[in-house]
Amino acid sequence: xxxxxxxxxxxxxxxxxxxxxxxxxxxxxxxxMLREAKSRGAEVVVFPELALTTFxxxxxxxxxxxxxxFFEKTMPNPRVQPLFDEAKKLGLGFYxxxxxxxPEGRRFNTSILVDKTGNIIGKYRKxxxxxxxxxxxxxxxxxLEKKYFEVGDLGFRVFDLHDxxxxxxxxxxxxxxxxxxxxxxxxAEIVVLGYNTxxxxxxxxxxxxxxxxxxxxxxxxxxxxxxxxxxxxxKCGSEDGFHMIGSxxxxxxxxxxxxxxxxxxxxxxxxxxxxxxxxxxxxHVFNFAKHRRPEFYRLIVDRVGAGEPLP
Ligand code: ING
Numbered sequence: 001x002x003x004x005x006x007x008x009x010x011x012x013x014x015x016x017x018x019x020x021x022x023x024x025x026x027x028x029x030x031x032x033m034l035r036e037a038k039s040r041g042a043e044v045v046v047f048p049e050l051a052l053t054t055f056x057x058x059x060x061x062x063x064x065x066x067x068x069x070f071f072e073k074t075m076p077n078p079r080v081q082p083l084f085d086e087a088k089k090l091g092l093g094f095y096x097x098x099x100x101x102x103p104e105g106r107r108f109n110t111s112i113l114v115d116k117t118g119n120i121i122g123k124y125r126k127x128x129x130x131x132x133x134x135x136x137x138x139x140x141x142x143x144l145e146k147k148y149f150e151v152g153d154l155g156f157r158v159f160d161l162h163d164x165x166x167x168x169x170x171x172x173x174x175x176x177x178x179x180x181x182x183x184x185x186x187x188a189e190i191v192v193l194g195y196n197t198x199x200x201x202x203x204x205x206x207x208x209x210x211x212x213x214x215x216x217x218x219x220x221x222x223x224x225x226x227x228x229x230x231x232x233x234x235k236c237g238s239e240d241g242f243h244m245i246g247s248x249x250x251x252x253x254x255x256x257x258x259x260x261x262x263x264x265x266x267x268x269x270x271x272x273x274x275x276x277x278x279x280x281x282x283x284h285v286f287n288f289a290k291h292r293r294p295e296f297y298r299l300i301v302d303r304v305g306a307g308e309p310l311p
Contacts, residue, residue, distance in 0.1 A: 005275040007164050009190065009231055010042035013248035015265035016237040017054045023079040026052050031086050033268050038090040040270045043116075043162055045087075048235035049097035049126075049171045049194035050109065052080065055235065056099075057131065057148055058141040058198070058242055067148065071101035075112060075120070088118035093161050095233075097170060097194040099149075100125070109149045111168050111194060113159050122159035124168040125152030128176050139202040141242055145172075158186040164275065167228075171195035174232065175218045177225070178300070184226035185288065189275050191223075194233045199243040211245050216257070224255030227281035229273045237264035253278040 012033035017026055030047060037045045050056075056070040075098065076084045087094050093115050100110035109129070113122035129151060131143030156179060158167045167183030167190070174193055183191055197215060199208050215232075223230040229252060236246035248261040250271045259269040282288075299310070 005279075007162060007190075007273050007275065008041040008043040008270060009229065009250060009273040010037035010040070010045045010268055010270040011231050011233045011248045011250055011259070011261070012037060012045050012047050013233055013246060013261045013263075013265075013267045013269070014048050014051060014235040015263075015267075016239040016244075017052075017235060018240050019054050021054070023052055027080060027083055029266055030083055033266055034083070034086050034090060034092060034094070036268045037270060038092055040268065041272065042092065042268075042270050044093040044095070044166075044192075046095045046192045046231045046233045047097065047194060048233045049111070049196050050099055051097050051194060051235060053099065054239045055196040055198075055242070055244065057144040058239075060135045060142050060144065068101065071099040071107060073101050073103075075100070075110075084114065084118045087114060088116065091116045095166075095168065095192045095194070107149050108152060109145060109170055110152075111170055113161055113166055113168060113192075115161055121161060122157065122166070122168060123154060124157065124170065125150075125154050126170040126173060127152040127156070128172040128179070130172040136202065140200065141198070141202065143198070143202060156182040156186075158183055158188045165189045167191040169193045171197065174222070174230075175214070177222055180222040180226045180228060180230075184228060184286075188226075188228060189278055190229040190231065190273065191226075192231045192233075194235070196235045197245045199245055212247050215245060215247060216249065219249060219251050220255040220257065223251040223253055224281075225286065227253045227278040227286050229253060229275070229278065234261070253281050 053070045097111040100108045109126035129145040131145045133147035167188035173179045234248045246264040250259040261267045
């Protein structure tokens with residue numbers, strides 16, 4: 001366990017990545033933020049979901065070759081190797097979201113956790129895939145995660161990084177309480193995640209401000225209810241004219257916002273996260289072993305959709 005119980009935690013928010021932006025140009029931006037995070041006391045840096053490319057699920061593509069250009073066939077690979085090398089040189093761990101194409105041809109929305117020696121110590125594949133798989137001709141843009149990715153097959157897992165227990169998830173996962181509960185039942189202390197959240201809802205006329213409101217509520221409530229530090233990194237701003245929300249944040253186990261990005265550009269926020277804060281909540285109000293009654297929670301696992309009241 002981390003003795004002094006404090007860890008330098010950074011979120012590296014990214015501004016837009018446009019279709020024309022090369023991996024090399026994107027990696028240069030990530031390197032810049034790694035260096036800034038290090039200079040401000042970070043030990044672990046959280047990058048966004050699908051950090052290396054534009055949010056391509058907004059586009060309808062039928063040609064596999066066209067789709068492949070957004071995926072990484074290996075990780076690391078020559079184009080992202082500079083990121084691993086620089087992190088190792090700086091002694092930083094990091095979380096990175098990217099589109100994974102496996103040797104068997106399977107596609108996942110994936111994130112990895114890399115330790116300060118440049119080793120991948122954990123991988124996660126997105127479980128809650130939002131959006132649709134059909135071509136919505138009348139929509140201003142698509143949200144084709146259900147078409148381009150398989151449901152993740154690795155579960156929600158906790159990894160030991162710098163003697164601290166890290167859980168990972170991705171974007172829409174942050175809206176589901178089950179995500180955090182499964183991680184906190186594995187004694188996670190920090191949950192890290194990246195997101196790409198369009199400002200406009202293509203399904204109904206949702207007020208734009210609610211995208212940020214619901215994003216923050218989801219993180220703050222679940223941080224508190226699971227005694228977790230939560231660090232969330234946006235890729236945001238207008239990508240080829242399609243806007244996504246910013247508001248990257250670091251949330252304490254109290255549920256309080258400790259740091260928040262102010263721009264919709266590349267921006268680093270850093271917090272010295274005191275892990276002892278979570279300990280008090282796990283010992284008392286959210287002492288799972290003492291207070292939880294799983295025998296009354298069966299519906300959460302046994303049912304998928306809402307159904308009839310219990311007899
Ligand atoms: N994006 C959005 C997210 O969960 C969304 C999709 C937004 C779903 C708002 C429901 C409500 O933040 C991704 N990539 O999951």
